[in-house]
Amino acid sequence: MxxxxxxxxxxxxxxxxxRMRLNGEAFEKSEGLEPGAYFHALEENPEGVAVYSALEVGEATQEDWNRVIGGILGIDPTDLMRRALANLxxxxxxxxxxxxxxxxxxxxxxxxxxxxxxxxxxxxxxxxxxxxxxxxxxxxxxxxxxxxxxxxxxxxxxxxxxxxxxxxxxxxxxxxxxxxxxxxxxxxxxxxxxxxxxxxxxxxxxxxxxx
Incomplete structure (x- = not known):
């Protein structure tokens, strides 16, 4: 055929x-975050939404994302994207x-x-x-x-x-x-x-x- x-x-x-949702939940546990905190930073926090959107079109660097998201979550921003995707x-x-x-x-x-x-x-x-x-x-x-x-x-x-x-x-x-x-x-x-x-x-x- x-x-x-x-x-x-x-x-x-x-x-x-x-699934990205399962990865994010595992990241929250590994970083000692409250359930849903990571998703709130990415999807609802204005600074988080803005830096993610900018990263996607090359108007922000991954290190910008690390710094902003790390700041929102109150965690070490060093190599944060690697840590955030570690369970993917x-x-x-x-x-x-x-x-x-x-x-x-x-x-x-x-x-x-x-x-x-x-x-x-x-x-x-x-x-x-x-x-x-x-x-x-x-x-x-x-x-x-x-x-x-x-x-x-x-x-x-x-x-x-x-x-x-x-x-x-x-x-x-x-x-x-x-x-x-x-x-x-x-x-x-x-x-x-x-x-x-x-x-x-x-x-x-x-x-x-x-x-």
Whole structure:
């Protein structure tokens, strides 16, 4: 069975890796923080929201993020991003599905709203850097982040493919409609990597199971 798809575009945190929420909860425990404190700093504190947004588009450095988030939380900011992502792991079933697709001739790209790459490169640390993908598109380097349609177009351009030739997987539903506007087939990854991997095998390889 042939499929119309020639490209696969994957989000990093929460898709190619284990869930970001679980990682954050583990970080709170390791740093002795109150439950929810880290998420409040990232998602509700105005300074935290601003520095994270700026980091994602290259207008702040990772060390800026370390300093601001460390200050909000009242903890040592030294190498904070590394500590904050220490419990993040590659999600083996999604990684294996990507490898199967690539072995079958499907081009595979990572598209991530960046965590910064200096001084700590989380993509390299988790084994997803040189040689793993046909293209890597990071918002920090592009100056634009999801859900802007522009970054999806840049991912397509990096693969040399059109929207209808590609499948995009993200764990945030709000990131899917702009990709769909370019004709990309989208997959909302939730909490079941086995189900997502099975769907990718079906879409990309034309099969419903892999031995």
């Amino acid at each position: 042939t499929t119309p798809y020639r490209g696969l575009i994957l989000d990093f945190g929460g898709v190619l890796t284990t 792991r590659p999600e083996p079933q999604i990684v294996a599905a990507a490898q199967r697709a690539r072995s079958a001739g499907i081009k595979v790209a990572m598209l991530s709203n960046s965590f910064g790459i200096e001084p700590y490169n989380p993509y390299e640390d988790k084994g997803m850097w040189d040689g793993f993908f046909d293209a890597v598109v990071l918002s920090e380097l592009e100056g634009v982040r999801k859900p802007s349609t522009r970054i999806y177009q840049r991912a397509l351009d990096s693969l040399g493919l059109t929207g209808p030739e590609c499948v995009f997987v993200d764990d945030h539903a709000e990131n899917l409609p702009p990709a769909e506007a370019l004709g990309i087939r989208t997959v909302h990854h939730t909490t079941d990597p086995a189900a997502t991997a099975k769907l990718l095998d079906s879409l990309l390889l034309g099969c419903t199971s892999v031995a």
